[in-house]
Amino acid sequence: MHVIPITETNINIYHTLAQYYEAEFSPLTGKKPDASGIFELDTHLGEEIMGFLLKVDHLPAGTAAIAFKGNKSYEVCEFYVLPYFRKNAIGMRFAHKIWELYPGDWEIKQLQGAEYATKFWRKTIERFNQTAYREEQYQDPYWGTVTRQQFTVS
Template identity: 50%
Template sequence: MIIKTVDRATAHIYDNLCQAYEAEFSPLTHKHPNADGLFAKDTLLEGNITGYLALNDDIPAGLAAIKQQDHHDFEVCEFYVVPVFRRHKLGQRFAAALFDQMSGNWQIKQIEGADQAIAFWRSVINTYTSGQFLEENYTDPYWGAVTRQTFKAH
C-alpha cells in the first residue's frame, strides 16, 4: 500500500471515491444525489484539511480527510476503504500509517447507526494504542449524536 497526499493531479480520484463513500452512508445521512447523480461532500479539502489516498498496486483503495486543528491535534473527518479491499487489514494499515505520520492528539467520530464504522475504529484504535483510548457518546454540532474516540498517537 502506498499513501499519497491529494494534490491537483489526484483530486479527481479523491472526488470519485468520495461519491462511493457518500452513497454508502446516504441511508444514515439522508443525503440524495443532485440532478447529475452526484452527492455533495461534507468535507472540502481546503484550509487545514488535507486529503490522502491509499493505493493498492496503483489502484485507488481508500481515502482520508484529516483536519489539523493545531500542530499536534488531528481529526479524521472522512475515511473510506473500497469494499473489495476491506477485510484485508488495508484500512487498519492506512489509519495506522496516518497516525504514525502525524503524532499527537487524535479524534474520530462516527454518526449514529454506523455500527460497522464504530466497530472498525474501535478495533483499529485498540490495536494501535494497546487499549489506551477514550470512547464516549458526544453531540457534534454538525452530525448530532456520534460515537467519538480520542487518543494520543506516538
C-alpha cells in the same frame, strides 16, 4: 499499499471515491444526489484539511480527509476503503500509516447507525495504540449524537 497525499494531479480520484463514500453513508445521513447524480461533500480539502489516497497494487483503494486542528491535534473527517479492498486489514493499516505520520491528539466520530464503523475504529485504535483511549457519546453540532474516540499517538 501506498498512502499518497492528495494534490492537483490526483484530486479527481479523491472526488470520485468521495462520491462512493457519500452514497454508502446516505442511508444514515439522509443525503440524496442532485439531478446529475452527484452528492454534495461535507468535507472539502484545503489548508486545514488534507486528503490522502490509499493505493493497493497501483489502484485507488480508499481515501481519508484529516483536519489539522493545530497544536498537534487532528480529526479523521472522512475515511473510506472501497469494498473490494476491505480485507487483509487494509483499512487498519491505512489508518495506522496516517497516525504514524502525524503524532499527537486524535479524534474520530461515527454517526448513529454506523456500528460497523465504530467496531472498525475500536479495533484499529486498540491494535495501534496499546494504551487506553476515551470513547463517549458526543453531541456534534453538525451530525447530532455520534460516537467519539479520542486518543494520543506518541
